[in-house]
Amino acid sequence: MSTRHSSRAWIYGYIAVCVVMLALPLFVSDGYLLNKFARYIIFGILSLALCLSWGYAGILNLGQAVSFGLGSYCMAMALKLRTIPIQTGGGVPDFMSWNNVKTLPWFWEPFHSYAFAIFAGMAVPAILAFLLGWFVFRARVTGVYVAIITLAMLVVVNLLIIDAQSYTGGFNGITDLTTLKLFGIAFDAYSKATYYLAAFSLIAALLIGLAIIKSKTGLVMQAIRDDEMRVRYFGYDVAHYQNFAFCVSAAIAGFAGMLYTLVMEFASPTFLNVSISLSIVIWCAVGGRASLLGAALGAIVVTGVQGSLSDSPKFLDTWMLIMGALFIAVVLFLPKGLVSLIDIFEQRFRKQAAGGGGPLTPTALPAAAPAASELRQDEVG
Amino acid sequence: MGLKRRDFLKGAAALGAGAAAGFPNIWIKNADLAFAANGEIKVGVLFSLTGTTAIIETSLNQATLMAIDEINAAGGIHGMKLKAVIEDPASDPATFAQKARKLVVSDKCVSVFGSYTSASRKAVLPVFEHYNNLYWYPTLYEGRECSMNCIYTGAVPNQQQKNYIPWLVKNFGKRFYLIGSNYVYPKEENNVCKILLKQLGGEVVGEEYVPLGHSEFASVIQKFKDTKPNVIFSTVVGDSVVALHRQYKAAGLDPKTMPMASLTTSEEEIAAMGGEFAAGHFTSAPYFMSVDTPENHKFVGDFQKRYGKNKVTNFVSEPAYFQVYLFKQAVEKLSPKDIAPPTIRKAAWGQQYQAPQGLVKIDPKNSHTYLWPKIGEAQASGQFKIIKNSKEWVEPLPYWAYPGEVCTPNGMTQKKA
Numbered sequence: 149m150s151t152r153h154s155s156r157a158w159i160y161g162y163i164a165v166c167v168v169m170l171a172l173p174l175f176v177s178d179g180y181l182l183n184k185f186a187r188y189i190i191f192g193i194l195s196l197a198l199c200l201s202w203g204y205a206g207i208l209n210l211g212q213a214v215s216f217g218l219g220s221y222c223m224a225m226a227l228k229l230r231t232i233p234i235q236t237g238g239g240v241p242d243f244m245s246w247n248n249v250k251t252l253p254w255f256w257e258p259f260h261s262y263a264f265a266i267f268a269g270m271a272v273p274a275i276l277a278f279l280l281g282w283f284v285f286r287a288r289v290t291g292v293y294v295a296i297i298t299l300a301m302l303v304v305v306n307l308l309i310i311d312a313q314s315y316t317g318g319f320n321g322i323t324d325l326t327t328l329k330l331f332g333i334a335f336d337a338y339s340k341a342t343y344y345l346a347a348f349s350l351i352a353a354l355l356i357g358l359a360i361i362k363s364k365t366g367l368v369m370q371a372i373r374d375d376e377m378r379v380r381y382f383g384y385d386v387a388h389y390q391n392f393a394f395c396v397s398a399a400i401a402g403f404a405g406m407l408y409t410l411v412m413e414f415a416s417p418t419f420l421n422v423s424i425s426l427s428i429v430i431w432c433a434v435g436g437r438a439s440l441l442g443a444a445l446g447a448i449v450v451t452g453v454q455g456s457l458s459d460s461p462k463f464l465d466t467w468m469l470i471m472g473a474l475f476i477a478v479v480l481f482l483p484k485g486l487v488s489l490i491d492i493f494e495q496r497f498r499k500q501a502a503g504g505g506g507p508l509t510p511t512a513l514p515a516a517a518p519a520a521s522e523l524r525q526d527e528v529g
Numbered sequence: 530m531g532l533k534r535r536d537f538l539k540g541a542a543a544l545g546a547g548a549a550a551g552f553p554n555i556w557i558k559n560a561d562l563a564f565a566a567n568g569e570i571k572v573g574v575l576f577s578l579t580g581t582t583a584i585i586e587t588s589l590n591q592a593t594l595m596a597i598d599e600i601n602a603a604g605g606i607h608g609m610k611l612k613a614v615i616e617d618p619a620s621d622p623a624t625f626a627q628k629a630r631k632l633v634v635s636d637k638c639v640s641v642f643g644s645y646t647s648a649s650r651k652a653v654l655p656v657f658e659h660y661n662n663l664y665w666y667p668t669l670y671e672g673r674e675c676s677m678n679c680i681y682t683g684a685v686p687n688q689q690q691k692n693y694i695p696w697l698v699k700n701f702g703k704r705f706y707l708i709g710s711n712y713v714y715p716k717e718e719n720n721v722c723k724i725l726l727k728q729l730g731g732e733v734v735g736e737e738y739v740p741l742g743h744s745e746f747a748s749v750i751q752k753f754k755d756t757k758p759n760v761i762f763s764t765v766v767g768d769s770v771v772a773l774h775r776q777y778k779a780a781g782l783d784p785k786t787m788p789m790a791s792l793t794t795s796e797e798e799i800a801a802m803g804g805e806f807a808a809g810h811f812t813s814a815p816y817f818m819s820v821d822t823p824e825n826h827k828f829v830g831d832f833q834k835r836y837g838k839n840k841v842t843n844f845v846s847e848p849a850y851f852q853v854y855l856f857k858q859a860v861e862k863l864s865p866k867d868i869a870p871p872t873i874r875k876a877a878w879g880q881q882y883q884a885p886q887g888l889v890k891i892d893p894k895n896s897h898t899y900l901w902p903k904i905g906e907a908q909a910s911g912q913f914k915i916i917k918n919s920k921e922w923v924e925p926l927p928y929w930a931y932p933g934e935v936c937t938p939n940g941m942t943q944k945k946a
Contacts, residue, residue: 180634187627246673246717311711311740319712319741321622323651338659413655416622416648423621459631461614 157494161487162354162441169347179338183411186346188451190407192444193346193353195431197400199443202432204361205393206373208291211298212428214305215273215398217420219405221309222272224322224415225256226265231326242324247314256315262330269406270399277398278391285387285394290376302425309417321416328410337413346407350444353400357440360396369393434478436485446485569612570605570860570868572597573632575643575653580620585797585845586645589667590615591836592846593642596853599831606860614638622652629653633662639870640665640856645845647671647713654679663870663877665856667848669792669814671717672927675936678870680877681897682848682855682889684815686721687929688902689792692919693813694725696904697790702759703731708749708773711738715764718792721930722762734758739765744772750780753787763791770794771802774810784809795843799911807907814844815900816886817913825885841911842885848898851884855891858882888922895936897925 169189176182194216201207228241240252258264284297309316317323328335335342360366368389371379380386409415418424428447435446453474457467482488574593576586594613601610614636616628625644632638633656640663644650647670657664657678664679672685697705705726709715715738723733734756737749753761765773770793777789789810796818799807818829818841828850833840859877860868878893887901899922905913928934 178634180630183630184627242673243713246671246713246720248716248720313712313716319646320648320651323654325655337655412623412626412652414622414626414652416652418622455627458617459635 155494157490158441161490165441165445166351166354169350170344172347173340173343182340182343183338184455186343186411187408188448188455189343189346189350190404190411191428191431191447191451193350193404193407194401195428195435195443195447196350196353196357196440197397197404198428198432199437199440200357200360200400201393201397202429203437203439203443204366204373205369205390206290206376207390207394208295208429209298209394209397210295210425210429211300211302211305212397212401213420213422213425214298214302215277215401216405216408216424217305217309217415217417218273218276219269219402220409220415220419221316221322221405222259222265222269222402223328223406223409224325225259226262227325227328227409228322229256229260231324241317241322243317243320243322244314249314253315262328266406270402273398273402273405274395277395281387281391281394285390288387299422299425302420302422306417306420309420316417317415319417321414321418323414325409325413335410337411342410346411349403349407353403354440354444356396356400361440365389365392430475434475434485436487438484439487442485442487445487449486568608569610571612571614571636571638572856573629573636573638573641573643574613574615575618575625575628575632575641576645577620577649578617582620582645585843586620588797588840588843588846589645589849592832592842592850593853595832595835596850600853600857606857607865609865611857618643618649620649622648625649626652626656629656629664633657633660638662639860639868640873642667642849642852642856644668650679661871663874665852667852668845671714672929673717673931675895675927677874677896679896680852680855680874680891681925681927682852682891683845683898684900684902685897685925685927685929686718687926688815688900688923689813690718690721690725691923692902692917693790693904694722694731695729696917697760697762697811698726698729698731701786701788703729704734704757704759705731705762706734706753706756706758706760707736707762707764709738709764710741710743710766710769712741714766717930718764719762724930739769741769742767743769746773746776749773750776750782753777753782754780758787761787761789763789764793765791766793768801770798771806774802774806778806794907795845796841796911796913797843799907800841804907804909804911807911808909810907811916812905812907812913813902814905815902816842816844816847817903817905817915818842819905819912819915820886820903821915822885822887824883828885847885851882851889854882854884855880855889890922892925895925895927897927899924 172185173182176185194212197215198209198212201209240249244252258268280297280301284294289297310318313319333341335345361370368379368384369392372386372389376386405419408419431447431450432443433446434450435444436442454467454471457463457470463470478486574590576590576593577583578587578590594615597611597613600606605611614632616632618625618628629641629643632641641657642665644653644664644666645668650664650666650670653664654676656662658676662678665682666679667682669683669689670681670685672687703726705722707719707722709719719736726733735752735758737752739746739749763773770791774789791810791812792814794807794810794812795814828847829842832842855877856873858880859873862876863872874896877891878896879891881888881890886903889901890899891897892899902919902923903915904917905915908914927936
C-alpha cells in the first residue's frame with residue numbers, strides 16, 4: 149500500500165490538488181462560489197478524517213458526524229457569545245432567555261476565549277472518541293459491531309443536544325452568529341480568507357495524515373486493518389493503535405466542523421444526523437478509502453456534482469437518480485475509488501515506457517499482493 | 530525526464546476532468562445584479578417537497594404557486610411575469626441555507642417565499658442579511674425576532690393569545706395545564722400565556738414538554754385527571770397532536786369541562802386524526818378554512834379546483850397565499866428600474882391587502898403583519914366553527930412579553946429602554 153503513495157504520479161497528484169485549490173481564488177472572485185467551494189473542501193477534510201480510521205485502521209465509524217457536529221457547536225458557542233449584546237437577552241444568548249435561563253451555564257463560560265473554543269473544537273470530539281474507543285477496542289469489538297456502536301452514539305448525542313435546548317438551542321441550533329476575527333483577519337463566510345483557511349486546513353490535514361500513515365504507528369494501523377489477530381500475536385497492543393486512529397480522526401473531523409460553522413453561519417443538530425454520517429462513508433468509498441487524497445477528492449467531487457445537479461432546473465426531479473447511478477458505476481468499475489485512475493494511468497504508461505517485453509517495474513510487480521490485502525480489508529469494513 | 534512530465538500531465542488531466550465535473554460553473558462570473566430582466570421578475574419558492582415536514586410545506590408551496598399564477602394570468606406586474614424558481618430544501622437547515630444562497634446569488638431572485646420551521650428560517654436569515662435580500666415567512670412563530678431582511682406574515686404570540694386567554698378564563702375557568710412539544714415555540718407561547726394568566730388571576734397547575742414526534746400520552750393524561758385543570762393549553766405539534774387527541778378521547782375525558790385549547794391544531798391535523806376526536810376542542814388562529822368572506826370562498830374554491838376536492842387550506846397556507854399579493858402591491862409601487870429587495874421592503878411597509886381572513890397590513894415598525902385572530906371550535910366534520918372574531922385587526926408585537934425590547938424602524942434592532 150505504501151509503495152503506491154511514494155510513486156511519482158501520486159506525489160504529482162497531491163501537488164496538483166494543492167495547486168488547483170490555492171489558485172482557484174485567482175479565477176473566482178464571487179463570494180457565493182468561494183463559499184460553495186470552501187464547503188466542499190471542508191467535506192473533503194471530513195472524509196479524509198474517516199479515511200484515517202476506516203481506510204487505514206479498519207474502523208468503520210458511522211458516528212463521524214458526532215465529532216463534526218461537536219466541533220461545529222464549539223465554534224458556534226464562541227461566536228454566539230461575541231454577538232453584539234442587542235441580539236442576546238441580557239448577557240445570555242437569546243435562546244437561553246426564551247428558556248428562562250438567567251445566568252450563563254458554567255460550560256459556556258470558557259467559550260468567551262477563542263483559543264479555548266478552537267482547542268475544545270478538537271479536544272471534545274477526541275476525548276469523547278477516546279472514552280468510547282477505550283471500551284470498544286479493549287473489549288475487542290470489531291467490524292460491523294463498531295459501526296453499530298458508533299451509529300448508536302451518534303443518535304444518542306443528537307437526541308441529547310435537541311433535548312437540552314436551554315443550553316444548546318435545541319432543534320434550531322445556535323444561530324445569529326458574529327464573524328470570527330483572528331489576528332486582524334475577518335473570516336466572513338463569503339471571503340477569500342475563509343476559503344484559504346479551508347484550503348490550508350485540508351493541506352495541513354493531508355500532511356498530518358501522510359505523516360501518520362508513513363510512520364511506524366501508521367504501518368501497525370494498516371497491519372491491524374489487514375489482520376488484527378496476527379498483529380496481536382506479534383505483541384502489539386492493538387486497542388491502543390485503534391484508539392489512536394479513532395481519536396485523531398475525531399479531532400480532524402471536529403476541526404472540519406468548526407470550519408463548517410464559519411461557512412454556514414450557524415450550527416444545527418442536523419450537522420450530527422445519520423444522513424451526514426452515511427454521506428461521509430459514500431464520499432470515502434467513491435474517492436477511494438485506501439487513499440487520503442482519494443477520500444478528500446471523493447467528498448469534493450461528490451458534493452460538487454450533487455450541488456450542480458440539484459441546482460440545475462433540468463435535473464430537479466432526476467438528480468438523485470443520476471447520483472445513484474454514478475455511485476453504482478464507480479463501485480462496479482473502480483472498486484478502489486476514483487483515485488485508482490491514477491494507478492491505472494501510471495501502470496499503462498509504465499508498460500509503454502518499458503516497451504513491450506521489458507522487465508516489470510517495481511510498482512507493477514506487486515499487483516497481486518495489494519489485491520489480497522484489499523480483500524481482507526473488505527471483510528473488516 | 531520525459532517520463533515525469535507525461536506522468537504529471539496525465540495526473541493533471543484526470544484531476545482536471547474530476548474538477549470540471551464538480552465545478553461546471555467555475556469560469557462563469559456573476560454579471561452585474563440586474564433584477565427584473567427579460568420581461569420577468571424572478572422570485573424564489575423555498576418549501577420542502579421531501580423530508581419530515583414535506584406534507585405541510587407542500588401545501589405552502591402550492592398556495593404560493595397558485596398566487597403567482599393568478600398574478601401572471603392577470604397580466605403580471607408592470608407587464609412583467611413573475612417567474613417562480615422552485616427549490617426543494619428537503620427539510621434540512623443546511624440545504625435551506627445552500628438553496629437560499631443559490632436563489633439569491635445565482636438566480637438573482639428579488640425575494641424568496643419560504644420556510645415552515647423556525648429552524649429553517651434561522652438557517653437562511655444570515656444569507657438574506659448578507660446579500661440584503663428579502664425573505665417572506667408565512668408561518669406563525671414565537672416572535673422575538675426583528676430582521677430587516679424578513680417580512681413575517683404569520684401570527685406572533687400576542688396576536689394568538691390576547692383575546693384567547695381571557696375568553697378561555699371567562700368560559701372555562703382559571704386553572705390551566707400547559708402541554709407542548711419540546712422546542713422553542715411552545716416554550717415562548719407558554720411564557721406569554723403565563724404572563725396573561727397572572728394578569729387575570731389564573732393559575733398554572735402543570736407544565737410539561739414532550740419530545741417532537743412523541744405519541745404516548747398515558748402519563749400526561751393521568752396528570753390531567755389528577756390536577757383537574759379547567760383548560761389544557763396545548764402547543765403540541767405534528768403527529769403528536771393526533772396521538773394526544775385520540776388518547777384524550779379514549780381516556781373518557783370530556784371537552785365540555787376540560788377542553789384542549791390549542792394554538793397549533795389546524796384542519797390538516799384534524800384530517801389526520803378524524804373529526805370526532807377533535808370535536809369540542811378549540812384553536813386560536815387568524816384563519817380557518819370556514820371563514821365566511823368572499824375572498825376566502827374564492828381562495829378555497831380555487832385551491833381545491835387546482836389541487837383536488839379533498840384538499841384543505843389552513844392558517845399557514847393562507848398567509849403563504851396572501852403574502853405574494855402583498856409582494857405584488859409593493860413591486861407595483863416601484864418603477865421597473867428600481868425593483869430591488871431593499872426598495873421592495875420599503876414599499877411593502879404599510880401595504881394593505883384584503884386577504885381571506887380580512888384586511889391585513891404590514892407594520893412598518895417591525896415588518897410583521899396586522900392580523901385578525903379568531904377562536905374556532907373544532908367540529909366532527911373536520912372544520913372549525915368560528916366562535917369569536919376579533920373586532921379589529923391586532924397589531925403584531927414580536928417583543929410583547931419583554932417590556933423595554935422593541936423593534937425600531939431604523940435598522941430594526943432590539944433596544945433596551
